[in-house]
Amino acid sequence: MAMHFMKYRKLSYWISGALVVLSIVSLAVKGLNYGIDFAGGISMEVKPISADYTLDKMRNDLATFKPELQQDTKGNVLVRIGLEKGAGEDQQNKAVADIKNIFGDRVSYNQVQIVGPKIGGELIQGGILAILFSFLLMSLYVWIRYKGGYAIGSLISLILDFVLMFGFFSIMGLEFNQTAIAVILTGIGYSVNDKVVNYDRIEENAKRYHKMPQGELIDLSVNEMMQRTILTGITVMLSMIALYFFAGEVLREFALAMIFCIIMGTATSVYISNVVLYHFNLRKDS
């Protein structure tokens, strides 16, 4: 049941193009939901000692700080206060000390995070640098390893991966924080890994079948690797699905984003990075 990916390559391009447009529109209109890591601000998760201390009372008590309050099913309350424009670390620290005074011993603290404007800015910068740097290294690696068309094929799908992942974070409204950078980088790693595995087989087959037309050659190789591509995708998904359901709140978004990365990485391996090779003469170098 060999599949003819080459025949549908125009369709692949159209679908990818549409998704890229969707991602860019969402990034432009909705933007990213920056977490406290990057945006700065105060986030406190508290547990009221007595049930009498309700969310409404709490909201009343903290009114001057204009907080965003959210209660989970276990009764924990998440208090988030955005960073006011021009506010410095000292004001933030004072606000936290004041809030703790207001709460007194009516709550216990699960978690407190205060991120100043400066450190947030540095983290964003670091994150962007890390992504660009990994981009560079990955491309360099593929270039050295495979040369020519392969490197361009992987570069195109790498760019596609990046845009779609950011788009996914934007469309789903997932919190964009340090962990998100980790997910994107690891997702990229997985995606490139998937492409490399397919390229290995194409390269091998190009040497073995001298006369086979290029489109057929790519189809054959991708089909040969199909079982592996799907099986490995499934095992990684299984471990991430388990994380999504059983590893608690904090890792849920990590797992969700990772699942998307795996689906996307697999899809771009099959439909993009290989298909792009069609436009290059793969036998030129060998």
Add this chain to the structure above:
Amino acid sequence: MLKKIVIVLIAVFGILLAVPTIVPSSAKHFPSWIQPISLGLDLKGGAQLLLEVDTDTMLREKAVQLYDGARAALINRDKGVIRFSELRNINGTVSLIVRDTNDVSKARGRLRSELGDGVDIDADGNKITLSYSEKQRAQIVEDALSRSIEIVRRRIDALGTKEPSIQSQGGKYILVQLPGVDNPERIKELIGQTAKMTFHLVNEEVTADQVTRGHAPSGTEFLPLMNMPNQVIPVYSHIEVSGESLTDSKADLDQQNNMPVVTTVFDSTGARKFARLTTEHVGERFAIVLDGKVLSAPNIREPIPGGRGQISGGFSLQEAKDLAVLLRSGALPAPLRVIEERSVGAGLGADTINSGKMGSLIGVIFVMIFMLLVYREFGFIADIALLVNLGMIIGVSALLGATLTLPGIAGIALTLGMAVDANVLPFERIRDEMRAGSSPMHAIDAGFDRAFKTVLDANITTLICALVLFQFGAGPIRGFAVTLSIGVITTLFTCIVLSRMMIEMYMGGKNKRISFISQKKGN
């Protein structure tokens, strides 16, 4: 045979390293270098503060020395006075105008020889500007950072915090980690004070009118009282004795009125200066100034020769204790600002680690069942390799002193999910080889050999990502990157070397039927 023994030994050793982590009660039976993996603050609970040294303020204050130095160099009784005007200190740059143009090069030479190499001297006509050189500035900041770390450590130790970790980060920050502390407000308060204490004489000639209008005569400053900030005391700027001369300080109760006070002991230089101050100025007032605020301004009733003093300031006992700690630990060279704080309660940490473990374990079990269903007996072997891999990731992490964080746990789950790829690849290859007509034994050899290159290529990309993440990330994300990198190495070992050995042993040199491969050609 020897190769097999070595492989098994490595695997056993790797798992052994993980035993104290998996069974914490066994840790005492292990030597000190095989210990449980250390947990990050997000898992064990605790507070983390990121402090920034306010180097701008410090460099500005440091320029006062430049200002004084320049003045002393030019008004030198032995070498002659070089006349100048408009000596100013603006934002860390000192400037002056030499009166006589002919004196400019002489002034330059004098300044150079007196102030040393660490100062940039620029002349523009009559105007000379002085500033610390780039190198000197970096040195000043570095010194301030290491001294700040030392002092922060002393202050935190004085509070009896267990196992604090205080280290510099990125050349300008100090990272303070306090396991078990879930409300660091008091520590923040203690760290937030510079605790620079100085003793000054009070300028009694200042009139009430001058005070209300806020016009301080030159050489005099109006400093607010610590517990009555609306009231100011006119003190001479000249420092009579500095808090650096204190050798000890304790909180105590005043014998007469039972009010909390801080008793201090000066070193010999300080004691001499203090004795002279109190002898020469009996009847006058002196001000005890802490971080620009007057603690108290007592009357000097009689000379105090022994180098012992007592500071009262209407403290509570707690405040007196804190002040004593601050004075004992020494003054910070520059103000510290808390620019990031993350604290996690111990309860939440325990919940987090439990659910993280649960999720990862269920993930591993899913993967194992899947491999068993798809690859039957080979799947069973891959599952053994997977468990060894899990053990080795934990064990090697513990051995290297890596810290396990929540993203790190996710990293383990992810690594194990991806690791089986290194078995799927050779297994699929074996299937291909057999379809092409190879015997099982030959197919296994060729399958692993050919797949090896691919597995290696694929893992390098993961390694690149992990290294970049490690370089960029902070705290928990670093934990994730470390787990990922260790995972790549253990995966190559368990999935390629160990699985292959187990499969070869299982086949026993015979062409047994491999049940996940249908022997007919095609599907």
